[in-house]
Amino acid sequence: MKGQGIGKCALLGVGLLWLLAAATEARAAETEQEVQQIEDMTVTEKVGAPGLQLAPGQTVIEVEKFDAITESGSVVDLLQTQSIIDFRGDTGLDPGVDTVYMRGFDSGRFVTAIDGMTVQKTGGRKSSNVVDWATLPSHTVESIELLPGPHSALYDSKSIGGVVNIKSAPPRLRDTLKPSARLNTSYGSYNTQNHSLAVNGAVQALSYDFGYRHYRTDGYLRNTETKIDNYSGGLGLVLPLNGYLKLSAAYSDVKRQAAIKNIPGADDYDPDYPTTESGAFSDWQKPTWDGESHEYRLGYAQNLPIGRLQLGAYHSKSTRGRHYYNDEAQTSRNTGVTSWWSQGVKIMDAIRWTDRHETTIGMDLTQMFDGSDKDERIRKTGGFVQHQWRLLPMVDVKLGLRHETLRIWVTGSGAITGREATTMRRWDELIPKSFITWRMGHLAPWLRDTSLSAGVSKIWRAPDAHGDYNPQGRPAGVWLEPEHGMGYDLMLNRRLWRDIGLRLNYGFYEIKDYIASNSSYAKYSGADAGALRYSDYKINVEKMQRHGVDVDLGGHLTDTFSFYLGYAWQKLYNKGEEPAGYDATDRRAEHILKAGLRYDLFARTTLKLDYNYRSAEVRTRSDLIAEAGEIWNGEVLDEDLYDFYEQKNPGYNVFDFAIEQVLFKQAGPLRNARLKFYIQNLLDEKYFTSSLHPATDRTFGVSLNLQM
Structure with a gap:
């Protein structure tokens, strides 16, 4: 069966790594000082608001330190605080599926990764279905890296908008056998509940962790009840030479109802819910979108004489069922269920030649399957090399080269005259990357904490998801070609005062042969189209250009008063004449502004205010x-x-407010108990989501957080 080789490769890789570790353990005492954890070549003072680190080409959200308005349940709750992230869900009470855009690009043009490995599946089937954010709870996450732009060779070629890398905690030694635990519980309007427990500990070099989260809400819109259960667990082993081995598993059970129309004057109108004229379903259809997800991961890292070696591997299965009645008598129910499988491996070696030179080499392989037959639909292989070089005491250069090969199997192509039932397409490309940082302190004393960075990288993305090559079951992938172009980012970074950091970023991207839906204008969809059938259902439009400006500012004004502010402006231009190109530029807000204030009113009392503007x-x-x-x-x-x-769709201004009280620092085995009262949409702003559903009104909630 296709794909069995990947498991053998992963096992072989683990075996080789253990042999290398055994061979070098005898030399550990002599070499450990020389091969300590490899760090970034540029080390700077931390700047930014608490829990937010701003650096050239990177933002890091430290989950435990970031001071959110509510106790975050999903990774999306944290991402939404960043201006380069645009949440586009039907309702703010459900993290949703593929609801996140990064710098104006959807999930097909930016990377979501877990510990450096891209989250991928074929997707499709009545939705894009690539990333279900409900399966990514925040209580198991240590930090989130945001890398804007396509400038890293270490990630998949679809990282046009950038990378969201979700990082879990590696195994660590502990000085006690006593496990530690974090408990969060909250209750709010519309019976919205979020309860989570995270436990971790260690017995000498063997570590363990367990996590559980239960979330539920009755929903603001009619028929939007949601229930989410996330389970996770892992075993780790701390190895010599700053190394570790970790095995983890996660399971998610997500039950969703789909929003229905609620129109005044209709026979089924319910005045207890807001008027909803958008949507595809009526009350009698009782639509649901339930899903399950299983995932297993392996992680390894260790400093060896050949460099810091890292290996990651995963296998996942997810299922989603779209159920609804076909007739008002409810005698016939649609029960479409789709299953997706994906598996991948990534290995890389970071070699520090001197304190000025570091080279990372590696490869990755991903296979994706779907359908009842579990046939392989997508296979991606990549190889990369990236060199970081301190060219001058004030100049760092990062040059990368990625080679990526993509194979897809387009089904249903037998409907095209002269084609077989399944068509295999293959593309490969060399993709150069570069990122340069110039620290300007040598020019003048007042420029000591100032740097200028530039990223110049090639863009290349082949049709790598069901929504591209088999949209609505049509074999459009027979005709499509890869997108290609260039991405340019110019960044200014400066520490202004105390830990207040400023980052300005201008980006210009030009993408030729941009893949866009053309179904509304297609002329060759009927059987009489013959050999040209579906050739214009999805097309490569001539050229798209994106201009954007991102501004990030944050830190402490005083010891008790901190803030963060982010602004993003973006504009997508169609440079061709195809109508589909104009359609592809819409539904993107031109201006997004997000800000937060945190003030310690008393030693144990904190006031919090967030602001979100979307044009x-x-x-x-x-x-x-x-x-x-x-x-x-x-x-x-x-x-x-x-x-x-x-x-x-008019813009909006939304304020959120919270007051948090530390109840006690220590009480027996309990520590750091915090009680929080919060109000979301404080001024009860009336507006619509991107799907034109009424947005959630003013809501209230209370949460309790403690450790033990």
Whole structure:
């Protein structure tokens, strides 16, 4: 069966690593001083708000230190505080599926990774279905790295918008056998509950951890009840030479109802819920979107004479069922269920030649399967080399080269005259990357904490998801070609005062052959299209350009008063004449502003205020005026003529407020008990989500957090 070799490769890799470790253990005493944990070549003072680290080309969210308004349940709750992240869910009470955009790009054009390994599956089946954020709880996460732009060779080629790397804690030695635990519990409006428990400990070099989270809400909209249960566990072994081996498993059970229409005057209107005119379902259909996810991961890292060697491997299965009644009598129910499997391995070696030179080499392999037959649909292989070089005392250079090969199997292509039932497509490309940082302190004393960075990298992305190559079951992937272009980022970083950091980033991306849906304008979808059937269902539009500015500012104004502020401006331009290109630029807010204030009113009392502004979301619409061949203004048209116009979803201003009280620092085995009262949407702003559903109104909640 396809894909069995990957398991053998992973086992072989682990075996080789253990042999290397055994061979070098005798030399540990002599070499440990020389091969300590390899760190970034540029070491700077931490700047940014508490729990937020700002650095050239990187933002790090430290989960336990970041002071959120509510007790975060999902990773999305933390990501939403960053201006380069745009949450686009139907409701703020459900983290949703593929609801996150990064710098204006959807889940197909930025990387979500766990411990450096890209989260991937074929997706599709009535939704994009690539990343279900409900399966990524925050209580098992140590930190989140945000890397804007396509400038790292270590990640998948789809990292056009950047990378969200979710990092778990590695195994660590402890000075006690007593385990530690964190307990969070909260209750809020609409019966919204979030309860989580995280336990970890160690017996000498053997570590363990366990996590559980239960979340539920009745929902604000009609028929939006959600229940989420996340389970996780892991065993780790601390190895010599700053190394570790970790095995972990996670299971998620997600039960979702899908929002339904609730229109005044309709027979099924319910005045207890807000008016909802958008959506595909009615009350009698009782739609649900339930899912399950199983995941197993292996992680290894160790300093060896050949460098710091790292290995990661995973296997996952997820299932999602879309159920609803087909008739008002409820005699026939649609019970479509889709299963996805994916597995991958990544190995890399970071070699520190001198204190000025470090080279990272590695490879990764991912296989993705779906359907009842579990046939392989996607296979990705990548090899990379990245060299960091302190060219001058004030200049760091990072040069990378990634080679990626993609194979996809397009099903249903037998509907195209002259094609077989399944068509295999293959692409490969060399993708150069670069990122340079110039520390400017040598120019003048007042520039001591100032740096200028530039990223210049190639963009290349082949159709690597079901929504690209088999949208709505159509074999569009037979005709598609990869996107390609260039990405440029220019960044200014400066510590202004105390730990207050400022980062300015201008980005310009040009993407040729941009993949876009053309189903509304397609002419070759019928059986009479013959050999051209579905050739215009999804197309490569000529060229897209993105301009963007990102501003991040944060730190302590006084010892008791801190803040963070982020602003993002972006504009996507269609540089071709295809109508699909104009459609692809819409539904993106041009301006996003996010800010937070934290003030320690008393020694144990903290006031918190967050602000979120999102400008109007413009949707491009079109009407067909005349078809090709018709006479218009005295001339015969060579192609269809459309009238394009814009519809706006108005912007909004939302404030959230919380007051937190430390109840006690220590009480027997209990520590750091914190009680919090919070109000979200403090001023009860009326606005609509990106899916045009009414956004959640003012809500109240209380949470308790303690450790033991």
